[in-house]
Amino acid sequence: MGFTMSEKIMAMASANDGINVHADDIIWVRISKAMMDDVLGPRLEIDDILTDLNASIWDKDRVVIISDHYTPPANVNQADIVKFTRDWANTHQVDHYYEFAGPCHQVMVEKGHVLPGEIIVGTDSHTCTYGALAALGTGVGSTEMAGVLATGITWMKVPRTIKAQWHGDLNAMVMAKDISLKTISVLGHAGATYKTIEYCGETIDSLIMDERLCLSNMAVEAGAKAGLIRYDAITAAYLEKFGVTETFEHINPDEDANYETVLSFDAQELVPQVACPHEVDNVKAVSDVSHVAIHQAYIGSCTGGRYNDLLAAATLLEGKTIAKGIRLLVSPASKEVYDRCLKEGILTILADAGATILASSCGACLGIHSGTLASGEVCISTTNRNFLGRMGSKSSEVYLASPLTVAASAVTGYITDPNAISGGIND
Numbered sequence: 530m531g532f533t534m535s536e537k538i539m540a541m542a543s544a545n546d547g548i549n550v551h552a553d554d555i556i557w558v559r560i561s562k563a564m565m566d567d568v569l570g571p572r573l574e575i576d577d578i579l580t581d582l583n584a585s586i587w588d589k590d591r592v593v594i595i596s597d598h599y600t601p602p603a604n605v606n607q608a609d610i611v612k613f614t615r616d617w618a619n620t621h622q623v624d625h626y627y628e629f630a631g632p633c634h635q636v637m638v639e640k641g642h643v644l645p646g647e648i649i650v651g652t653d654s655h656t657c658t659y660g661a662l663a664a665l666g667t668g669v670g671s672t673e674m675a676g677v678l679a680t681g682i683t684w685m686k687v688p689r690t691i692k693a694q695w696h697g698d699l700n701a702m703v704m705a706k707d708i709s710l711k712t713i714s715v716l717g718h719a720g721a722t723y724k725t726i727e728y729c730g731e732t733i734d735s736l737i738m739d740e741r742l743c744l745s746n747m748a749v750e751a752g753a754k755a756g757l758i759r760y761d762a763i764t765a766a767y768l769e770k771f772g773v774t775e776t777f778e779h780i781n782p783d784e785d786a787n788y789e790t791v792l793s794f795d796a797q798e799l800v801p802q803v804a805c806p807h808e809v810d811n812v813k814a815v816s817d818v819s820h821v822a823i824h825q826a827y828i829g830s831c832t833g834g835r836y837n838d839l840l841a842a843a844t845l846l847e848g849k850t851i852a853k854g855i856r857l858l859v860s861p862a863s864k865e866v867y868d869r870c871l872k873e874g875i876l877t878i879l880a881d882a883g884a885t886i887l888a889s890s891c892g893a894c895l896g897i898h899s900g901t902l903a904s905g906e907v908c909i910s911t912t913n914r915n916f917l918g919r920m921g922s923k924s925s926e927v928y929l930a931s932p933l934t935v936a937a938s939a940v941t942g943y944i945t946d947p948n949a950i951s952g953g954i955n956d
């Protein structure tokens with residue numbers, strides 16, 4: 530019997546130095562990188578625990594701290610948290626500190642902090658994003674993080690794996706977000722709890738890295754520990770800019786690996802999807818909810834604010850104007866994405882269509898600043914969560930969709946299938 534990606538990666542990182550490990554084994558693993566954000570990072574128990582233990586950071590070069598949720602701060606409390614985080618990084622000589630760089634997961638990948646085969650823990654549930662680069666990223670709580678900071682190791686149960694294979698070419702106006710929502714609708718929001726989802730098949734093989742990152746990012750919305758995509762030429766090309774020449778085929782799954790479940794999807798049957806309030810697995814075809822009027826459309830976050838997302842939206846919106854009374858907010862997923870889109874005129878196209886361009890931040894995604902929803906308002910968003918009150922008032926509603934669907938909806942003021950908008954990217 531062969532091995533899944535999780536089994537291979539965890540065997541390499543295991544304290545027993547590469548002996549075989551199997552799903553359900555509980556093992557000690559060496560951590561390659563530890564990422565902390567400003568919400569659950571140093572400001573919580575971490576500082577106290579390290580002080581109590583009289584411990585210092587096991588390897589400062591492997592620690593990355595990113596202030597992203599509370600930047601730019603909306604009030605004194607948020608400003609104080611960012612200040613604490615910045616000062617802590619300084620005092621503990623953590624050089625990999627970022628602020629105003631964008632949501633942590635995009636920053637991690639685009640600054641070269643993620644390599645295939647690594648085990649990366651982060652104080653944020655969407656740390657599973659790194660699975661797009663064939664790294665086993667997973668979220669941990671602050672107490673667990675304190676242990677990792679002190680020792681560089683942690684214990685984990687080796688996850689069982691669900692293989693989600695997608696075959697065939699995607700239809701026009703269908704994106705990775707639609708693949709993700711469809712898969713989660715089948716699994717259910719807890720269907721992959723403590724499991725790995727391995728996305729594979731020729732549909733996934735042909736996705737560019739921005740799209741793969743969206744897919745892995747959302748794995749935790751089915752409860753998954755990790756959302757892995759095999760290492761291939763697209764991964765290698767992405768890593769080239771960081772000077773990575775090593776190859777990582779050895780962490781790809783064996784043909785005869787032991788999967789708990791195998792799901793098979795036909796990409797040709799996939800139409801634009803939307804997750805309706807208030808669960809990510811409450812998924813319908815966009816055309817089934819086209820009567821729903823919106824107040825706000827949001828393109829941003831570590832899920833749907835990457836270069837390709839803004840490009841897709843701009844291509845659809847070029848020469849068009851958003852509906853009267855609708856707010857279209859765009860927060861590029863990082864400063865790097867912002868700068869590239871600025872340079873290439875993508876932000877101008879979006880702004881000309883009526884979009885307001887915001888700083889690269891988590892703000893609106895979790896309703897803490899820069900786009901918070903009022904009572905009774907409806908938002909369609911490229912983000913990853915539509916829980917009750919997620920983006921603001923408890924009486925607001927969030928629909929999750931691809932950037933193309935969000936852009937199309939901004940044009941009409943109703944949830945709209947991008948295929949219904951002329952001048953779309955495949956015209």
Ligand SMILES: CC(C)[C@H](C(=O)O)[C@@H](O)C(=O)O
Binds near residue numbers: 568569652655895
């Ligand atoms: C606030 C933070 C800890 C949280 C997470 O863990 O994911 C946030 O980023 C989110 O998306 O809900």
Ligand code: SF4
Binds near residue numbers: 831
């Ligand atoms: S952008 Fe949204 S999902 Fe991503 S880390 Fe920030 S709050 Fe969480």
